[in-house]
Amino acid sequence: MGMIVDFENDQNDAVLVPPPNFAMVEDCVFRSSFPTPSNFPFLQTLNLRSIIYLCPEPYPEGNLEFLRSQNIRLFQFGIEGKTDVSIPVLKDSIMDALKVLIDVRNHPILVHCKRGKHRTGCLVGCLRKLQNWCLSSVFEEYQRFAGAKSRTTDLTFIEMFDVLSLSQCLYSIIYQYHGSKKRRLLYKDENLQKPRLTSF
């Protein structure tokens, strides 16, 4: 798997337009704002298998048609865009979205909300905690995308999110190899560990 650098632009002469706030998060994990039809040729280059959509509004028919044509599965977790969203509800949605996000069977995967700032930023922030990133680096990444629209409520949510509680409901083990070093993406069986209280 390599990046696309195609000097022989037969049918690929068209300039590609990534959605605003597009970025690669990890191998086969991408983030962005809401894609419009102008972004579809670019999205095709990602060979997506799934999309996580974090808004409650129905997915536009044009986007659904694109997903059908590309055989991309849509996972929708309807999180309100307002700042006064209930923390327990947000926590449940982010938890469910995280389970889909880290499951390599859904990769390559794109996460998006409307602007790719707050809801997407919260999900990626929680993923970074799962990856053991220090909080200041998690916040720096959140703010790079949120810019002037950074929300303290999001940062607090990410800080309080208890990644250990995720392990209660994961169910299988997937080993990942990269080069000579073994990387693992481990899903603990929910019966393997005693459920514990989370920080929420």
Added chain:
Amino acid sequence: MGMIVDFENDQNDAVLVPPPNFAMVEDCVFRSSFPTPSNFPFLQTLNLRSIIYLCPEPYPEGNLEFLRSQNIRLFQFGIEGKTDVSIPVLKDSIMDALKVLIDVRNHPILVHCKRGKHRTGCLVGCLRKLQNWCLSSVFEEYQRFAGAKSRTTDLTFIEMFDVLSLSQCLYSIIYQYHGSKKRRLLYKDENLQKPRLTSF
């Protein structure tokens, strides 16, 4: 190859500290500010084969020691950090750095300068042009990392950079496969095409 999500933190209990402005650019291509020893445990998780360093100052001994211990090769292209850097000199350095950057034999690879804003932003911006990204998306990504320090001279440099001139001096063909779709990273032999004048 998958992202690192390790629930079984035997020796990996330590919180990881990515360098400021760290991000994944493409499969096996990363960018950041200057890494310090506190970032070494995080960098180890990337299994780097190479680093592109874009400053003229000598690499610190502690960093060189880390590179030796991890068998990471250093490619240095000394670009001055000032804004009045000569455009032809900058163009040559960026061109040489791009050749190293897109060569999959050097991957996984990290690009960094001092703050991961201007010199790194120029190199990544030129890579995006090579990938056929529209200019507004290239600029948006540049500005996400440069923030308030965004420089018009950098944006103009990226805009004027002629990616076709790169094909004059590339020399081999590497085919890349991803899933069922073929992606190619094509290096044209410099004798295959007549050299052409660049936009500089």
